[in-house]
Amino acid sequence: MDGAGDSAVQAKVTPQDRLSALLAEDMAAVNALIRQRMASEHAPRIPEVTAHLVEAGGKRLRPLLTLAAARMLGYAGGDHVKLAATVEFIHTATLLHDDVVDESQRRRGRPTANLLWDNKSSVLVGDYLFSRSFQLMVETGNLRVLDILADASATIAEGEVLQLTAAQDLRTDEAIYLQVVRGKTAALFAAATEVGGIIAGADDTQVAALRDYGDALGIAFQIADDILDYGGSDAVIGKNTGDDFRERKLTLPVIRAVARADAGERAFWERVIERGDQREGDLAEALAILRRHDSIAASRDEALAWSARARRALDNLPVHPLRDTLSELADFVVRRLF
């Protein structure tokens, strides 16, 4: 744990930065492959849209997980690069479709593709990237890997639909929330680490450990994101606060508060979430209710528990600098809340 005085320095070199440094050569190959495969001979609109998104400096966390898993287990072949590009393409395809579904205007600090071009392009270019990811993974010729990525794709799509119907519905409980989180984040994290291990010939215990790590990391990451959307540990309004509230998404802090609501609070949540009748000052009121029920702290404890589970899963993997960095990463995704 770092003292508060180090946090500014620490923020400059994150565990993810260290992963990037340790895997710099592999990541260069992944980026080259992504650029090569996102092209289209016939439809120039495709590289325009994908370049906008892919070159926008996303964190490339998922491909790093695949590369780290494979290298930690001593892989010396080249298929981990293909699989890393595969998971990034799947991720990018889901971002394009998410932005259409959420009617988003900004992503990674830039206007979204649906805003710059149109929803049509985002839907179809997303489909194209999904197909390209499929071609890439088939090239590995590893049926177990294909099975895992096919299942992950179905879980992702199912989670997105579930989120659509669970939004605006106060009956959404923690079990449904966990299902949504697995779909929108953890399924691809888990598949990313698992396929990295499989391609490296990991044994069953190691594969299970990698899967557990990715799953728990993804859940911790998403809970932390959902907490940050309500202003983080302090629950105060910042520039990125309140998107989920405005979109009437039920995330863990609100689910906890709804479960403990008195009659007046219940009426408030019904108005702003179920009926979508939101007025000036409602976000501040929501944050006050979250503070009253300690919902943020309870959600943070939940994220910490998943983070600890991710770190424990690593015990079943070989001692390696990458393992240490993955452990630090699991700590970091929640620690950013403090």
Add this chain to the structure above:
Amino acid sequence: MDGAGDSAVQAKVTPQDRLSALLAEDMAAVNALIRQRMASEHAPRIPEVTAHLVEAGGKRLRPLLTLAAARMLGYAGGDHVKLAATVEFIHTATLLHDDVVDESQRRRGRPTANLLWDNKSSVLVGDYLFSRSFQLMVETGNLRVLDILADASATIAEGEVLQLTAAQDLRTDEAIYLQVVRGKTAALFAAATEVGGIIAGADDTQVAALRDYGDALGIAFQIADDILDYGGSDAVIGKNTGDDFRERKLTLPVIRAVARADAGERAFWERVIERGDQREGDLAEALAILRRHDSIAASRDEALAWSARARRALDNLPVHPLRDTLSELADFVVRRLF
């Protein structure tokens, strides 16, 4: 060729009906598998949307092609059923996304899913079906089949994007049109027949013949559809006439007419297609121009040539009642224009 007096009777039992009858048992298994796999334990919105589309009585032409190819080559296993369901899921996923992209209101005589639910559901349920198709094909464990279907998916998505950018652009020529048609129709027809043969252990000549048949059938089918959108051989306005014109899509009849346009006609096409400034009477004027340049007849000749190519491809396949029916089908998809 049938006399005109027989056409009403002939319309009642089409070659596709005969395919359905010959493959009734297999198709029952495909339909059961489709119903089973379109379900979702967690997200009830998924089967609602898919049931609306899948149960609406689509023609199931693509799965019939896969089953016919496999059975014609003596296949006795069960994977052809999985592959037939796979191609129908891919097709259904593309329909859901197409209706979002085209802002369609009706499909198969019923309101579209994007109208009944919303665009979000159509995008995400389409993604779900695409993932389900992927799981199904992976279950066959046949890497060659996976390779073909991955390539077909990429060609489909690329063709859709190409169509998006080629629409409203009078520079769209017959080569681009063919690319679009392969993407929107022929790629999946060709993959459907090819994987049926591969799963049955067909030799290289037979696999190539099946691929050629599906490709040529799909192109003939789509050109005929595009001709029917301009009223068929008579080029007169009917109830289904003019959708492509209103959406400013450049299909073969118009591409031929644009290539032969005088200055006045060119100005007309620029106004209605490029600028989208369409007025009362413009469709009738478009049809008059098509008739003047014999564009419909020339397009029909093109469709007939592809139909003949499809039938010739069958020469390399074993004598079989299914082969005869596939031959009749290739004839029928264009003959419906007469």
